[in-house]
Amino acid sequence: MTAIIDVDRLSFSFGSGVLVQPVLKDVTIAIRQGEIVLITGPSGSGKTTFLTIIGGLRQAFHGSVKVLDQQLVNSDEQVKIKVRQQIGYIFQQHNLLKSLTALQNVSMTLEMGNTLTEQQRLERSAQMLTAVGLGDRLHYKPDQLSAGQRQRVSIARALVGQPKIVLADEPTASLDKQSGYEAVSILKQLAKESQTTILLVTHDYRILDVADRVVELEDGVIKAV
Ligand SMILES: Nc1ncnc2c1ncn2[C@@H]1O[C@H](COP(=O)(O)OP(=O)(O)OP(=O)(O)O)[C@@H](O)[C@H]1O
Ligand SMILES: [Mg+2]
Known part of the structure; x- marks a missing residue:
């Protein structure tokens, strides 16, 4: 089977000239x-x-990065947009809009380039929030939710568009052990049901067992653990 993410000898540096700082060095992973x-x-x-x-949010120039069969190295904006539309993102900070309810935060994602009616968007969003255990919190705003609940709203928001890939950057960093583990377990369960690929960055050794595979990035070089 072909890889959904296929990275071959990717190198990336910040800065230029004498200030150049190599960050990724010949990274290869499928x-x-x-x-x-x-x-x-x-x-x-x-x-x-x-x-x-990988998420098409930053341009790379050296090596090959194929995501969903699109080459992202030296790609034009249209290619990156196409890839981004098929990816769900979860960040360390939940990035929810404070003035919107949980339901509105999730359904917002479906407004872009989608053919669903508003009613369908709200229904699908409510279903996804129910799936992450927040069926009774649909109309709560972020400030009225716990940190763990907010992160579950973020998970619902990332998954509601049925992305092929979810990219998560330290999604449990602001959570205690129990809610961190719960959030990632929910993410895993929903992803397995829909064959969604997950690439998750974490410092949190307590959640390593949800992975099919753990890789370590050390000084810009990938190592299998
Ligand atoms: N926008 C930027 N401009 C210049 N250098 C940057 C930029 N972003 C990151 N760097 C540098 O690139 C290196 C890698 O940063 P990166 O954020 O990818 O690390 P990380 O592994 O995610 O770290 P952390 O675990 O602290 O989040 C760091 O040395 C950082 O200083
Ligand atoms: Mg980081």
Whole structure:
């Protein structure tokens, strides 16, 4: 089976001239559809940079990065947009809009380039919030939710568009052990049901067992753990 994410000798640097700082060095990794891969490694080792390149949020120039059969290295904006539309993102900070309810935050994602009616968007969003255990919190705003509940809203928001890939950058960082584990378990369960691929960056050794595979990024170089 072909890889849904296929990275071959990717190198990436910040800066230029004497200030050039190599961040990713000849990174090669292939990830299959439905696989859950955790990336760990020291602070500054390039994890977030790697995730943003895979997600079409940052341009790379050296090597090959094929995501959903699109080449992202030296790609034009249209290619990156096409890839981004098939990816769900979860960040360390939940990034929910404070003035919107949980339901509105999730359904917003479906407004872009979608053919659903508003009623269908709301129904699908309510279903997804119910799936993450927030069926009784649909009309709560972020401030009225706990940190763990907010992160579950973020998970619902990332999954509601039925993405092929979910990219998560330290999604449990602001959560205690129990809610962190719960959030990631829910993410895993929903992803397995729909064969969604997950690439998740974490420092959190307590959640490593949800992974199919753990890789370590150290000083810009990938190592299998
Ligand atoms: N926008 C930027 N401009 C210049 N250098 C950057 C930029 N973003 C990151 N870097 C540098 O690139 C290196 C890798 O950063 P990155 O954010 O990918 O690390 P990380 O592994 O995600 O770290 P952490 O675990 O602390 O989140 C760091 O040395 C950082 O200083
Ligand atoms: Mg980071």
